[in-house]
Amino acid sequence: MANQTTPEKKVPLGMSLRGEVVNDDPEEVFEMVDIIGEGAYGLICTCRNIKQNKIYAIKFLEIDDEDEPHLQNELDILKEAEHCPYIVKYFGCYIKDSTLMIVMEFCDGGSALDIMNACAKTFEEDQIAAICASVVQGLIFLHSHRILHRDLKAGNILLTSDGIAKLADFGVSAKLQYTLQKKDTVVGSPYWMAPEVISVQKDRTEGYDMKADIWSTAITAIELAEGKPPLFEIASLRVIFLIPARDPPKLQKQDKWSREFNDFLAVCLQKNPHNRPTSKELLNHPFIKRGIKMQPILKEMVQETLPKLEAARERKKKEEAAKSSDASDDEDGRASNFTPGTTITINTATGSVTMSSGSYGTTVINDEEMSALKIKRRDSASE
Numbered sequence: 001m002a003n004q005t006t007p008e009k010k011v012p013l014g015m016s017l018r019g020e021v022v023n024d025d026p027e028e029v030f031e032m033v034d035i036i037g038e039g040a041y042g043l044i045c046t047c048r049n050i051k052q053n054k055i056y057a058i059k060f061l062e063i064d065d066e067d068e069p070h071l072q073n074e075l076d077i078l079k080e081a082e083h084c085p086y087i088v089k090y091f092g093c094y095i096k097d098s099t100l101m102i103v104m105e106f107c108d109g110g111s112a113l114d115i116m117n118a119c120a121k122t123f124e125e126d127q128i129a130a131i132c133a134s135v136v137q138g139l140i141f142l143h144s145h146r147i148l149h150r151d152l153k154a155g156n157i158l159l160t161s162d163g164i165a166k167l168a169d170f171g172v173s174a175k176l177q178y179t180l181q182k183k184d185t186v187v188g189s190p191y192w193m194a195p196e197v198i199s200v201q202k203d204r205t206e207g208y209d210m211k212a213d214i215w216s217t218a219i220t221a222i223e224l225a226e227g228k229p230p231l232f233e234i235a236s237l238r239v240i241f242l243i244p245a246r247d248p249p250k251l252q253k254q255d256k257w258s259r260e261f262n263d264f265l266a267v268c269l270q271k272n273p274h275n276r277p278t279s280k281e282l283l284n285h286p287f288i289k290r291g292i293k294m295q296p297i298l299k300e301m302v303q304e305t306l307p308k309l310e311a312a313r314e315r316k317k318k319e320e321a322a323k324s325s326d327a328s329d330d331e332d333g334r335a336s337n338f339t340p341g342t343t344i345t346i347n348t349a350t351g352s353v354t355m356s357s358g359s360y361g362t363t364v365i366n367d368e369e370m371s372a373l374k375i376k377r378r379d380s381a382s383e
Contacts (some may be wrong), residue, residue: 024096026101030058034317037111037155046106056091059102069157071100071172079103079168086138088158088168107166109159109302112132112220116154116227118312119305123224125261127301130292131157132221132264133291134165139217139279143210146176153192154223161306163299179198190236190296192216194273211273214282218268219249220324221261224340225254244271260287 030047034307043060078090089105156169194215196208223229248269264287
């Protein structure tokens with residue numbers, strides 16, 4: 001790690017995974033402290049570096065040969081963005097048996113979603129502006145390197161005790177090979193998905209690009225203001241068919257919020273992605289300009305919420321321990337437990353849907369269920 005005096009010995013992780021891992025036994029370097037969450041494809045824990053006596057966040061992923069390409073993609077993105085202050089910092093990775101451990105900085109302020117849950121309240125407008133300003137600056141870096149985050153939401157925005165908001169969880173992110181390339185894979189968390197991401201399933205001629213992240217940023221801003229994204233009361237699998245058919249969402253009580261905030265959402269939530277601003281253009285929007293000036297208030301906010309956040313973590317730890325005996329749920333019940341915030345991937349070639357949920361791992365919808373979903377899609381167009 002950082003304070004080692006001799007060069008790190010490294011070994012290749014696999015034939016298709018070009019990244020290298022530190023050739024040390026991670027059990028001799030780290031001790032686990034706590035489970036803090038689950039990303040799109042892995043468990044995330046706080047671990048203490050024994051020599052440094054420093055806490056890191058480590059993402060644990062069970063891997064096989066088929067996993068290596070998308071894991072290499074995540075590592076490449078983390079390494080490329082390691083010097084951007086608005087993206088969670090990457091410190092390297094280890095391997096133990098079939099488990100890959102990605103070592104990242106621990107953002108002790110938790111995610112924006114953690115804060116809302118722990119404090120049972122939403123964010124104030126200046127706080128939302130400050131968070132969005134950090135998100136936009138993080139996206140400017142990603143987009144300038146042709147990287148799409150593809151899973152922006154409150155749960156993937158982490159805050160440090162210094163009040164810095166950072167983008168995290170690049171498990172479903174993608175890098176375009178050239179500037180004008182577009183993606184044609186439907187992936188992300190349903191409530192935050194841009195219309196063109198969902199619509200690419202039925203029309204693969206257009207695809208989508210970085211403008212999809214702009215839509216998700218605005219949906220996240222609504223989530224921070226109202227505690228949940230639009231259409232949250234509707235079942236997740238139905239939402240992916242309603243978003244392209246409905247008008248762009250707005251704040252429920254627009255007069256409660258400033259003209260700048262409402263306008264920020266309006267320009268970002270245009271259904272035609274060509275009409276949305278780029279992340280760089282958003283720097284000139286009055287709402288983001290205000291957010292840049294208001295950055296110091298995030299430190300004050302995090303310091304106020306830390307005690308409640310730590311208490312919530314303790315409660316969750318006890319709850320998880322209490323229900324650990326029920327961990328071996330019936331496999332047949334997994335699809336019905338598809339919960340809000342789940343990550344979904346639609347294979348546009350086969351029409352299959354893969355869902356990655358924090359509680360139940362990966363679930364694949366079979367052909368019969370997919371046919372039913374296509375019927376629902378036709379029905380939803382009239383709603």
